[in-house]
Each structure stands twice: as structure tokens, then as C-alpha cells.
Amino acid sequence: MPTIMNHLPELLQVGDLEITVSVSQHRTSVGLTVERDASITAVVSPQVTVTELIRIIEAKRTWLYGKLAEKQQLGVRPPAKKYVSGEGFPYLGRSHRLKIVESGEVRLVRGRLALARGGGARDLVRWYRRVGESWLGKRVQPWVSRMGAPIAGLRVRPLGYRWGSCSRDGNVNIHWATMQLPPTLIDYVLVHELAHLERPDHGLEFWRTVERTMPGYEAYRERLRRASIDLWLAEEGQ
Numbered sequence: 001m002p003t004i005m006n007h008l009p010e011l012l013q014v015g016d017l018e019i020t021v022s023v024s025q026h027r028t029s030v031g032l033t034v035e036r037d038a039s040i041t042a043v044v045s046p047q048v049t050v051t052e053l054i055r056i057i058e059a060k061r062t063w064l065y066g067k068l069a070e071k072q073q074l075g076v077r078p079p080a081k082k083y084v085s086g087e088g089f090p091y092l093g094r095s096h097r098l099k100i101v102e103s104g105e106v107r108l109v110r111g112r113l114a115l116a117r118g119g120g121a122r123d124l125v126r127w128y129r130r131v132g133e134s135w136l137g138k139r140v141q142p143w144v145s146r147m148g149a150p151i152a153g154l155r156v157r158p159l160g161y162r163w164g165s166c167s168r169d170g171n172v173n174i175h176w177a178t179m180q181l182p183p184t185l186i187d188y189v190l191v192h193e194l195a196h197l198e199r200p201d202h203g204l205e206f207w208r209t210v211e212r213t214m215p216g217y218e219a220y221r222e223r224l225r226r227a228s229i230d231l232w233l234a235e236e237g238q
């Protein structure tokens with residue numbers, strides 16, 4: 001049964017749900033929100049007791065689980081993009097607005113992504129893959145030397161819901177959508193895959209290698225999980 005405590009804590013645990021509580025003089029009851037990063041917030045009136053709050057959360061449990069499931073998965077897409085001037089696409093952690101131009105391949109011009117009229121997802125994915133191959137090809141080098149990783153090659157391609165994969169013969173594949181992340185998170189994806197060249201599983205030795213190369217990697221792993229919510233994955237999983 002719920003706690004007898006009547007003072008509202010800042011963080012409330014109800015079953016396996018963790019809720020951030022904030023008190024607002026303007027509220028008459030309780031407002032529950034599931035944020036984009038899948039955290040739950042309750043804004044409550046000062047009159048609400050802990051017991052009442054827990055009862056309300058329990059009554060809304062199914063709804064909360066539904067919302068969490070929606071937001072926690074990498075596969076859940078933000079609203080579909082429109083291929084018009086002004087639409088934003090992330091690249092290396094920053095949003096770049098589209099600029100529709102008459103012709104040519106997709107390119108970054110003074111901070112804007114130039115897309116030829118009539119172009120769409122296919123062209124943008126091709127661009128992410130092209131810039132990814134050269135950017136990641138350079139970015140991976142210092143990690144390769146530091147880890148002494150036996151890498152044979154790096155390719156940027158669609159990988160479904162995986163960030164990266166590697167084959168037994170030393171080829172590393174990175175999802176093109178990774179190019180939307182800030183560089184520090186891309187580094188984590190690279191280090192993770194390079195560590196797999198020695199250890200295919202996620203055992204203790206694997207995580208030791210990651211930790212040795214990138215101390216405090218857990219924070220990156222957590223940020224990566226959250227960042228995945230806002231990624232653009234194109235419409236037909238290209």
C-alpha cells in the first residue's frame with residue numbers, strides 16, 4: 001500500500017514508474033505528462049496528498065505505459081517531414097533547414113541543406129550516407145589507433161533499429177541516421193562497434209574495453225537512448 005507520508009516528494013516511485021513531482025498554485029488537481037525523453041512529470045495542486053497522487057497515477061497506469069512505450073522506442077517516428085524550404089533536418093547534433101533549389105545533389109550551403117525541387121527522403125538519405133562515409137572514415141581513425149582495433153572497413157547504410165553492426169572479417173557498418181547525432185554520441189557508437197571487433201557479446205570484458213577507451217560511457221549510452229527519439233529515419237526505412 002502507498003506510503004503514509006503526506007509531504008510531496010520531488011521524485012515519487014509508484015511501482016516501476018518514477019514521477020517527477022512539482023507543485024503549482026495554479027492547478028486545481030493533477031496534470032500528468034509523459035515528456036519526449038520518456039520521463040513522467042506530475043504537476044499538482046498544493047492540496048493534493050501523496051496518497052491521492054499515488055491513487056491518480058495508479059488509475060492512469062495503463063495510459064502511462066502506452067505513452068512510455070510510444071516514446072521509448074527508436075522506431076517511433078516524429079511527425080513526417082515535409083520537403084519544403086524551412087523544414088529542419090539534424091546533422092551532427094544541429095538542425096539545418098531545407099532550402100529548395102532548382103537542381104543538383106543535396107548539399108550543405110551556409111548552414112542550409114539545399115535540396116533540388118521535387119527531391120525527398122531518398123535524396124536526403126543518400127546525402128547522409130555520402131557525408132557519413134567521409135566524416136566517419138576520418139573520425140574513426142584516432143579510436144582505431146587508441147584501441148588497436150582490427151578494422152577492415154567502414155560503411156554507412158540503413159541498419160533498421162541498430163546504430164551499428166560489424167562482421168567477423170572486421171567490417172563496421174554504421175546507420176546513416178547516426179550522422180544526425182552530436183559528435184560525442186557518434187564517438188560512443190564508434191567505440192561500441194570497435195569494441196565488438198574483439199568481443200561480439202555484451203559481456204563484462206566488452207564493457208571493460210568500452211570503459212577503458214571512453215571513461216563514463218554510461219552517460220553517453222543514456223544520452224544516445226534519449227536522442228534516438230528525435231531522429232529522422234526516413235519514411236520507408238531506407
Ligand SMILES: [Zn+2]
Pocket residue numbers: 192196202
Ligand atoms: Zn553492441
